[in-house]
Amino acid sequence: MRTGEVLLQVEDLSVEFDTPRGTVRAVDGVSWQVRAGETLAILGESGSGKSVSTQALTGILEMPPGRIVSGTAKYRGEDLIAMSVKERRKIVGDRITMVFQDSLSALNPVQSVGKQIAECYRVHRGMSRTDAMRRAAEMLDQVRIPAAAKRVNDYPHEFSGGMRQRVMLAMALALDPDVLIADEPTTALDVTVQAQILELIAELQAERDMGVVLITHDLGVVADVADNVVVMYAGHVVERAATAEALELPMHPYTEGLLGSMPSADLKGQELPTIPGTPPSLRAIPSGCAFRTRCKLAIEQCAHEVPPLLTVAPGRDAACIRRTGSALKEAVR
Amino acid sequence: MSEIQAVVGAEAQELGDGRTLSNRELLRALLRKPQFVLCSLLLLVFFAMAAVPRLFTSVDPRLCELSRSRQGRSAGHPFGFDIQGCDYFANVVYGARPSVLVSIIASFGVFLLAGSLGLLAGYFPGFVDGLISRTADVLFAVPGLVVLIVILNSVPNRSIWIIVGVILLIGWPGGMRLMRSTVFSVRNREYVLAARSTGVPPLRILRRHVFPNAMAPLLAMTTLGIGGMVGLEAALTFLGVGLQPPSISWGSQFGVAAAYRDTPHLFIWPALFISTMTISFMIIGDSIRDALDPKLMR
């Protein structure tokens, strides 16, 4: 376990959406934290609420229809959710920054990349236009974009997918943030480019002792770079552990299923096991444990109560009544 | 006309290609909207007026007494009299027919023509697309109204059919471009590729797979444009290149009203009828577009 300072601590975060067909709870009582120098992976399928939780705490979620029902997100002890928009803007974009999945649509198509990076310096540091542009070029160089000085004036569509994601990174890291939230940063990229970007993030993280929250659906990515992992399913955290331990001995049947469905040399020639069924629609989450309809361990009792997230070992929490047992009744929230 | 097309085109562009409501679902969604129901009822009244004007008035619109010329309302003559001393209510009622006929037939015709040409242009790039698109470029480059006037002016006996025909001739490029662009986005979808790979003949692919999935924007544009057709017919008749006397139409009533400004009722009644009709068409079109919008369907 890393022992750096806790930078961002999310507790009991719940987010709901108002839809024409009623209210939907996308994130339900989620807690996690990230320390300086740590990489925390939030793992889950689409619709598990992994992106919504980070968008809610940074205030970029469309509200309405989204709504934060409860919870706190403390950056160095200050609650981002409770503070005013103005105060939050001094932290989000400066101390906490974000990288998104689809760099083509996440960059403004009609502004040069240099200008978009320079905007960070101009708004948060009040730099002059020329200084900001010079810094932007330096940032492009830091994320290893060849001929950075020349390319500052290029537009997003003139870069390849991998290079564009580097631009996104340059923009996010321009102000030396404490926490980087990377929302599926490599999903849209080729496998080789994916590895380069992840490596680059790791390198820049080590230089700055930055906390990284990596949102992904790819267990392979988690295994490669994350120190700790939070597994989400249907808006709930179902397992929380150090990556190595989770991979070694998954506690929750969902994590187990995900691990089982990873292709590996051992399974060569066999049919790849999968988790039966499909993730539930947020509009029709099963009663009790949301995973029970797809779970091979499910028993009658799973339908009656939502399994609490319980500590099963130091630094390991899971939400499964079959696995946590009745002996460990100590709720960790 | 082109202006409405541009706006509607942009608003309709977002309509789902690939996602279609069943007719019954669409109807149910529409019937939930009170403004849609109200406007449909109003239109039904206009349609009835066009089909059987006798239902609404027993007075013969051509039975005139010059002595009552331009008189105001009186018992049995709620709209007063026109310059010839004919009952104006009967005239306005009988005037519904050309407006309804021209707008409905021309809109349907433009929908079919623009739809098929757009399908062909979008699905067969190269020569077919080139031919259709360049023709559209030429038609776009001349003011449509000028061509309409020039052609209609050279036809001595103008019937509803001739007016519709000329509108068809020059009215298709806008819809064609919209259809073409939606076909472009649909033509390489998996279901089309699948059909093509199993040897389904092109025309059948177009009819069964491409058209149903690409028609929503054009449909919305067409329904929103029907009201414009009503106005166009009236404008042509007003300019003297539309319907000719003795046919009764709102456009010719405007023409007369323009010359007799001191008798406002000559203008007010046809204006009220024509506006109610075009606004009804517009609200119905707007409701249909909303119902087809996938973002609102969730």
Next chain:
Amino acid sequence: MIRFVLRRVLTAIPIGFIVTLGVFALVFAMPGDPLRELAGDKPIPAAVLAAKRAQFHLDQPFIVQYLLSMKDIFTGNFGTTFAGADIAAQLRLRIPVTLKLTLLANAFQWTLGLLFGIYAGFRRNGLVDRSLLLVTLVLLAVPGLVAYFAAQYVFAVELKWFPVSGVLQGFPHSYLLPALVIGLLGFAGLARLMRTSIVETVNADFVKTARAKGLGEQRVLWKHILPNALLPVVTFIGLDLAGMFGGAIITESIFNLPGLGQFMFQAIKLKEGGVVVLLSTLAFVSFILINLAVDVLYGILDPRVRHV
């Protein structure tokens, strides 16, 4: 950029040829003899008729007539109308009328359209937005003819705020009412387009990025949303201005403004092929120029279509 402009002008030439030829053919195909009709019931001496025919090239075969008209247009030798009016002098009188009307109408349309469109887009589902959607729906639906007449009746005949018709009171007084109505009708489309475009851009990913950068709401709106949302509106300019000439025929005849639209209409009625082709060429050239300007402007605003 220069190559792009040149290429566009070159592709416009064949289209211009087809357009003018087509219009000329249509006028040529009109039945009846224009000169005889102009003279009415009076018998014209054969010699006069023949001389007139020669003057207007009416004794030539179709294609020669067309080429001679085009030659006249390009040499600036516009000649006279059948009735004997000097066409060049007519143009000098009439172009300013149509131009003033169009510019004034556009000034109203763009000020109102952008103002309301942007405001409604930024504050969607607010009071302004909801009423705008309703009002513009009605404005788009009301036939132009009805709107012009109603405005003329209410504001000119009854309230006497504006002259009923004609240009005797000069600019801008004589032009205000027609321009206001045209502008108001055009504003509906523009405002709706602007609003729709903004509402769609607001949900774009790069707006999320801008918010994640900790930018203030105003900065996000003006620096990120608006430049992108303006793009579809720019293409609208071309279509809109191109439709102005057709619209001028109706407005100028209702408000009795002696502009190009009225000139065109009279020429069609009198089957003056030469004038119709001249005015069509004028309309076509302005159409091409406007579209060229729009494309260049679009290229400046959107680097993705910038031409090398």
